Amino acid sequence: MSLWTTVILAGALSLATKLLGYLIPHEWLDGPLVSRVMKYLPIALLAALVAVQTFGGSNGSVVLDARAAGLLVATIALCLRAPFLLVIVLAGASAAILRAFGIG
């Protein structure tokens, strides 16, 4: 799949998903099991994305490098209630500084 196909398909499916909520009868998606799974779905996906983005190496290997330090700093910032953008900047800056010293 080319990058453009990916971008347009992901966008179209996003809009279709949102429209679904406005068009289908309420009862269809109102079951307790569906709602409960839907509550945990973003949590599982985002946690998996954190793991792969931080520790993923080439060919599916698991590696520890400057990204892990970035994640650690981001987590500390979140514990200190830092705003979203600051968390991102601190994560990136920590990794950049380590790499400037030839680590990770």
Add this chain to the structure above:
Amino acid sequence: MTTLTEQTKPVARQGLWVGIATGLYGTSFGALAVAAGLNIPQAMVLSLLLFSGGSQFAVVGVIASGGTGLAAVTTSTLLGLRNAFYGLQVSRLLDATGPRKVLAAHLTIDESTAVAIAQPDRERTKVGFWWTGLSVFLFWNLMTFVGAVLGNALGDPKKWGLDAAASGAFIALLWPRLTNTRTRITAVAAASIALLVSPHAPAGTPILIAALAAVVAGALPDASEGDDGEAIIDEDLPHPQLDHSPFADDGSLLTRREWRERRHQGGAS
């Protein structure tokens, strides 16, 4: 949209500020998108057409880690499913029709839903939804463009730690959802599954396999919350549960006192 009154003006202002704050981190999305190999128009189309922060970060995250387009699209769509559930709830409060309904659907994201359903009456719900949705849309796209141009100028993304910045973005999106033991266990389980299967599965698919953790977490009985399935809206979003809707069955507005009484009764509406 109707003209603003003394009552709705603060809600509009709140929506505007939510848009500016959210728009700011559109900069990081733009920069990460070009770091993942997208060009500026592709980053822009994601913000204009996909328009759902977490899903957009997921697309570029999966692509950056070498995943296929199919894995990127599937992850982003699964992550965006919650928007359909937001739509189920806000569509009843907006009564938009025709093209306006399509626009409302497109603007249905975490932020607009949160501001809309936190309002005590129907008029402010509408103002909150539209002002927040349009303001986030405007600033998010504007700042995506700024970020993409900046990212392009930076050169080697690793030198600037942009890969670690993406980790930071995901953990920051995840963090407010970790509200109790089960959500935390789900997160740890999903992260472990993803890393355990990644040497054996094609790039991008470990994230989808890890989504199974959500199915298990949702299916197992949980004594700490009711079995009424009202937990779909994230706890971090400031709002009264819709089961405690400020509207009577015929759609008329309850008085504040009636509404509070209903909430104390457990939301029998």
